[in-house]
Amino acid sequence: MFQFxxxxxxxxxxxxxxxxxxxxxxxxxIMLVLSPLSIKSARSMIAMQxxxxxxxxxxxxxxxxxxxxxREMMAFYQDHGINPFSxxxxxxxxxxVFIVLYQVLSGxxxxxxxxxSTFNPKYLESDDGALATALRATNKMLSFGMDLSQSxxxxxxxxxxxxxxxxxxxxxxxxxxxxxxxxxxxxxxxGNAVNPQQQMIGKILPFIFIPIxxxxxxxxxxxxxxxxxxxxxxxxxxTKLDFSPKAMAAAEAKREARLAARGEVVGVDAEPGERPxxxxxxxxxxxxxxxxxxxxxxxxxxxxxxxxxxxxxGNGSSPKGAxxxxxxxxxxxxxxSGRVTPAGSRPRSRKRKRK
Numbered sequence: 001m002f003q004f005x006x007x008x009x010x011x012x013x014x015x016x017x018x019x020x021x022x023x024x025x026x027x028x029x030i031m032l033v034l035s036p037l038s039i040k041s042a043r044s045m046i047a048m049q050x051x052x053x054x055x056x057x058x059x060x061x062x063x064x065x066x067x068x069x070x071r072e073m074m075a076f077y078q079d080h081g082i083n084p085f086s087x088x089x090x091x092x093x094x095x096x097v098f099i100v101l102y103q104v105l106s107g108x109x110x111x112x113x114x115x116x117s118t119f120n121p122k123y124l125e126s127d128d129g130a131l132a133t134a135l136r137a138t139n140k141m142l143s144f145g146m147d148l149s150q151s152x153x154x155x156x157x158x159x160x161x162x163x164x165x166x167x168x169x170x171x172x173x174x175x176x177x178x179x180x181x182x183x184x185x186x187x188x189x190x191g192n193a194v195n196p197q198q199q200m201i202g203k204i205l206p207f208i209f210i211p212i213x214x215x216x217x218x219x220x221x222x223x224x225x226x227x228x229x230x231x232x233x234x235x236x237x238x239t240k241l242d243f244s245p246k247a248m249a250a251a252e253a254k255r256e257a258r259l260a261a262r263g264e265v266v267g268v269d270a271e272p273g274e275r276p277x278x279x280x281x282x283x284x285x286x287x288x289x290x291x292x293x294x295x296x297x298x299x300x301x302x303x304x305x306x307x308x309x310x311x312x313x314g315n316g317s318s319p320k321g322a323x324x325x326x327x328x329x330x331x332x333x334x335x336x337s338g339r340v341t342p343a344g345s346r347p348r349s350r351k352r353k354r355k
Contacts (some may be wrong), residue, residue, distance in 0.1 A: 005104050006123035007354040020143030023219050024129070027226040030097055037093065038231060042238040045185065049084045081254065090159045094227065098220065107151035109141055140220065146170070148219035170221050171213040177228030178206035184235050 012025040031038070048055075058076060062069035070093075077083070107122030108131075118139050124132040135141070145166045147155075152167035182205060213221050233236040 001100055002104055002284055003123050005100055010131040012130050017142045018143050019148050024226055027223045031227055038234050042235050044083055046242050078085040102220050103221055107216050146218050149217055151216055152214045167218055174209050175206045175223045176212045177210055180232055257308045
C-alpha cells in the first residue's frame with residue numbers, strides 16, 4: 001500500500017511539478033474515488049434530518065419499550081429508504097488513507113545522515129523519476145512558502161512565529177473548513193428542533209483538529225484542507241438538489257411506491273411519522289372490493305329510502321290502489337321493520353283504520 005501511494009504521488013508530481021500541487025491532485029483523486037460513498041452519505045444525513053420530527057414522535061411513543069422502539073425505527077428507516085450507518089462510511093474509509101499518507105510522507109522525507117542532510121526517499125529507492133530526483137537533491141520539501149515535511153509546532157519552536165505563520169494559517173484553514181461543514185449540517189435543520197448534544201458536538205468538533213494538525217507534517221494538513229473543501233462542495237450540491245420541492249416530492253413518491261409494493265396502506269387517521277398498523281396490510285384487490293361493496297350498500301339504502309318516501313302521502317295512509325296489490329304493505333313493512341327509517345320519522349303502525 002505504501003509503495004502504491006508513493007508511486008501515485010510520484011505520478012501526480014510529473015503532472016504538477018510541485019510537492020504541494022502533487023498532494024492536492026492526490027487528494028482530489030482520493031475524493032473522486034470516494035465520491036459515490038460521500039454523496040450517498042450526505043443524502044443519508046439530509047434524509048435523517050428531514051424526518052427528524054417524525055422520528056422524535058416514534059421515540060416519544062415507545063420511550064418505555066426499547067424493543068418496540070428499535071423495531072419501529074428500523075421499519076421507519078426502511079419505509080423512507082434511509083441507512084443510518086452510511087454517513088459514517090466515508091470517514092472510516094478516509095482514516096486508513098490519512099495514516100498511509102502520513103507514513104508515505106515521512107518515508108519520502110527520510111534523511112541520509114541525520115538532520116540537515118538531503119533526503120533519501122523511502123519507497124522510491126530505485127526510482128529515477130522526477131519526484132525521487134528532486135527529493136534527493138534537497139533537504140526541504142518546499143511548496144506554498146512552507147517546508148511540507150515539517151509541522152507547525154516544530155517550526156514555531158525552532159524558527160519563531162514569523163516563519164511559522166504560513167503553517168498556522170494552514171491549520172486555521174482546517175478549522176475553518178471543518179466549521180463550514182458543521183454549519184452546513186446545522187443549516188439544514190431550519191424549523192426543526194436541534195438536539196443540544198449534537199449542536200454542542202458541532203461546535204467543538206472543528207477545534208479537535210487543532211492538536212492533530214499542529215503536530216503532523218504540513219503535507220498531510222494540505223490533505224485535510226483539500227478533502228474538507230471537496231466535502232463542502234459535495235454537501236452544497238446534494239443539499240441544493242435534494243431539498244428542492246421537486247426532489248422532496250419525488251422522495252415521497254418513492255416512499256409510497258415502497259409501501260404499495262409491500263401491500264401496506266397508510267391509514268388516513270395516522271399521525272405524521274406513524275407507520276401503518278400491522279392489520280392495515282391489505283391487498284389492493286381486497287381494498288377495491290371492499291370499497292365497491294360499501295358503495296353498493298349505500299346506493300341500496302338510498303333507493304329504499306326514496307321508495308318509502310314515494311309510497312307515503314304524509315298522513316300515514318297509502319295512496320289509492322296501493323293496498324290492492326300489496327305494494328303499500330310491503331313498503332310500510334320495510335319502513336316499520338327499521339331497515340329503512342327516514343331521519344326524524346317514527347315507524348308506522350300496521351293497523352289500518354277501517355271505514
